[in-house]
Amino acid sequence: MNPHFNRHMAEAHSAVAFSFSVTPEGVDVNVNHEALRAVWISGVRSWKKKTATFMNHVHNGVYPASPASWLVTSGAFVGLHYAGLKQICKVVDYVSQLPGFNLIKTHETNKKIVACLAFSTGVWLVGIATLRYTLKLMFCYKGWMYEPHGKMSVATKIWLLGVKVLVNRRPLLYSYQGSLPSLPIPSINDTMKRYLRSVRPLLNDTQYARMERLVEEFRRGDGPRFQRYLILKSWWASNYVSDWWEEYVYLRGRSPIMVNSNFYGLDAIMIHPTNIQIARAANAIYAMLMFRRQMDKELIKPIMLNGTIPLCSAQYERQFNTTRIPGEESDKLVHYKSSKHIVVYHKGRYFKVYIYFKGVLLLPRQIEQMLEKIILDESEPVKGEERLAAMTAGDRIPWAKARVEHFAKGVNKTSLEAIEKSAFVVVLDDEEHDYDEEDPTKLNNFGKSMLHGKGYDRWFDKSFTLVICRNGRMGFNAEHSWADAPIMAHLWEHTLMEDTVKIGADAPIMGHLWETTIADEASLGYTADGHTRGELPFNAPNPIRLQWDLDDECCKVVDQQLAIAKALIEDVDLNLLKHDAFGKGFIKTCKMSPDAFIQMALQLAYYRDAGKFCLTYEASMTRLFREGRTETVRSCTIESAEFVKAMMDSNVSRDDKVKLFRKATDRHQMGYKDAMSGKGIDRHLFCLYVVSKYLGIESAFLKEVLSEPWRLSTSQTPHQQTDKLDLVRNPEFISAGGGFGPVADDGYGVSYIIAGEDVIFFHISCKKSCNETDPERFARNIKRAMSDMKNLFA
Incomplete structure (x- = not known):
């Protein structure tokens, strides 16, 4: 048996x-x-x-007031009533005679006390509602974003003082959700003007005149009708974009999510705390679970711009215990309230690993003990088990059908549920990856491994998969529909810091958890021989090997899905560039935004690479609004094109190039601020397009706009979202960032992270099947562009 x-x-x-x-x-x-x-x-x-x-919920429901304020308010009214204040006594007498109070069979004095408490509670609730609405109105103000750096108008100073007075209490993670304003809908005229301006450098005079006609037809024709439906939606929806964006951009896509949608993140490559795979895995798992515990208790501070303006925290809710379930027409996201286990994949086998014992979270030393049992287990994977995750890497429809036909009952259903209900999936990889300044291909291979692996050793449907390499390096692969990169980056920053921060000059490498006990702090870190610290208070429960019964028909689908995944893997090319000639330290001396500087470098690099301009996507966030996600900054502008052309012309003086450069970066910053403030172009056009589809009306303008390819898709990886990461004191702690696959078949995907004062990492992806793109060539063009732009200020 x-x-x-x-x-x-x-x-x-x-x-x-x-x-x-x-x-x-x-x-x-x-x-x-x-x-x-x-x-x-x-x-x-x-x-x-x-x-x-x-x-x-009570705390968040009354924030920025406190539940204790009810006691103060009620006590004050009762005191004033007993003091005989005429106005209060009249109101209490009136309330006590209301129909509901006639049912109270008690002494008249007690009845009046109840009436006084009822009235004071009503006053308190009105005050809370007024306070929260006032805060929401104040958060609607975005004038502070458009003021010159270092200068502040009187109006903004008054506004800032008011906000600080209202938000001085310590908030929980979701305290501001009810006070965040809704994302505003731009007017049709404003969006059309911005759109035409954005495409001007991409079109010749004839093409631009044609586009002007299409815009005018839409503005005078179906546009206003679509807009009315959108306004109607905004009255009852928390955010007029986010639900449609999640459904139509992510969940209804039928192509593979591996490479096309999922993104990845890499280790802090400058340091390597241990070479022991299971020790690194145990500490990382524990740090993530501690983050989950803090998140469940809402003890994680909401991200605040300038320490004052809160960002929406809604996306954190589905970070753990979440999976994407395939469907024939549309996938769905399923989030479980709690999960007491993770699933570990090792050498083609799946194990269910409990992370709690008798209600207590297991310590890293105990987690390492369980992982050790897994790597010592010499049992072979059963038929089809090793490559089963290829189901999640291939097309969605075959996976949806196979899930119904082969995973609806028996051990297959039980084992699949164990994966899907897990907090997250951990892969103990059989490959080694590292960073070597003398061999850049090693970092490239590291990135490829986190992006797609072998096509069957990552569970791409989970909210994220933690990958631990054989030599102790680590990274992750994240599904995109549940949230955007900043949310995953926050967890990753926390995990890396807990795993690598040194406490004291001579102390061993260990973490420093906020809001935790001394026992929690002492449990992280590594011993001299690279294992996790601490003693074993008791033996952890044994991992449970998941069982599968995969018939020939199911294995055939697995093989077909793997063939699709392998074709996608073989076609994607990735190059990671560590740019350390200079970083944001120098850029700041030029008195311009580091992000705008890099975006201009990408424009110059692309023009040199392709000999033309292209529609460029840069992701910005709209989390200043409730349930906000992202908006597009169209980085290729009239001003950036003029700057690039000047850089290509040796007859233009350096002073003129600098003037055009500053004009281009100022324009870019204005576009970025507009996107963050709800004045973007693309999400508005996307929603208008969805409305047109619901109404069954074909719009030539919207159809053409939504089919335009983003040949240069860019994104900045956020970091230092908490006060835990001090890159001035510890520049080696920075992660190498992460990346994503190319959005267009003939374009580039570029992710970058401004890693401290002197280093910028670029992750450049494209498709090998396109003869016009080459990530190594584009990396060289980026280095050259950065150097040429620096020389303007030499």
Whole structure:
């Protein structure tokens, strides 16, 4: 008999808390006290969590006031009533005579106290609503974004003072959600003007005149009608874009999400705390679970711009315990409220690993012990198991059909549910990856491994997969529909810092968790031989090998999906550039935005690479608004084109080039601010297009706009989202950032991270099947562009 089956039966038997049997002597009752204790602890833990959640809801519901303010308000009214204040007494007398109070059978004095409390509660609720609405109105103000750096108008100073007075209390993660304004809908005229301006450098005079006609026809024709429907939606939707964006851009896509949608992140490559794979995995898993605990308790501080303006935190809700379920027409995101296990993939086998024992989160030393049992397990994967995750890497429709046909019952259903309900998936990889300044291809291979792996060793449907290389390096692959990169970057920054920060000059490498106990702090870090720190208070539960029964038909689908994934992998090319000639330290001396500087370098590099300009996508966030996600900054502008042409002309003086450069970066910054302020172009046009499809009306203008390819798609990886990362003192702690696959078949995907004062990492992707693109050539053009632009200020 299968030994794993025996182990499952033993565990199931021990889990029974109460059983009985009928014998000739009578009824024999057996009580498993250990199981009953586990049930009791689980129940207590559940009620504690429910109570904490309820209290957090109360706190967030009245923020920026506090629940204690009700006691103050009620006490004041009761005191004024007893003091005989005429106005209060009249109101209380009136309230006590209302129909509902006639049902209270008590002394008249007690009735008036109840009436006083009711009235004061009403006043308190009105005050809370007024306070929250005032805060929402203040957050609508975006004038502060458009003021020159270092200068502030009187109006902004007054506004800032008001905001600081209202938000001086310590907020929880979701405290500001009810006070964030809704994303405004731009007017049709404004969007049309911005659109025409954005495409002017891409079109000749004849093409531009044609586009002007299309715009005018839309503005005078169907545009206003579509706009009215969009305004109607904005009245009842929290955000008029986000739900459609998630559904139509992500979940309804039928092509593979590997490379095309999922993104990746890399390790802090300047340091290497341990070479022991399972030790690094244990600490990373523990740090992530501590982040989840803090997030569940809402103890993570919301991200605040300039320490004052909150960003929407809604995307954090689905970071853990979330999976993407395939469907024939559309996928769906499923989030589970809690998960007590992770799933580990090693050498083609899947293991369910419990992370709690008797209600207590296991320590890194215990997690390492469990992972050690996995790597020492010499059992072979069953038929089809090793490459099963290829289902999540290929086309969505075959996976959806196979899930219904082969995973709807039996052990396949149980094992699939274990993966999908896990907190996240961990891969103990069988390859080594590292960074070597003498061999750039190593970093390229590292990035490729995190982007797609072998096509069957990442569960691409999970919210994220943590990948630990054989030599202790690590990275992640994240599904994109549930959130954008900044949310995953926040978790990753926390994980890297907890895993690598040194406490004191002579202390071992260990973490420093905020809002945790000394025991939590002492449990992170590594011993001299590279293992996790701490003692084993008790042996952790054994990992459970997931069982599969995959027939020939199912294995055939797996092979077909893997063939699709391999073709995609073989076609993608990736080059990682570490630019250390200078960084934001020098750029700031030029008195311009580092992001705008880099975007101009990308424009110059692309023009040299392709000999033309192209529609350029830069992601910006709209999280200043409730449930905001992203907006597009169209980086190729009239001003950037003039600057690039000047750089290509040796007859233009350096002073003139600098003037055009500053004009281009100023224009870019204005576009970025417009996008953040809800004055973008592309999300508005996208929603108008969705409305047109619902109404069954074909719009020539919208159809053409939505089909335009983004041949240069760019994004900046955020970092230092918390005060935990100090790159001035510890520049080596910076992550190498992350990246994504190319958006257009004949274009580039470029992600970059401004890593401290002197280093910028670029992740450049494209398709090998396109003869016009080459990531190494584009990397050389970026270096050259950066150097030429620096020389303007030499």
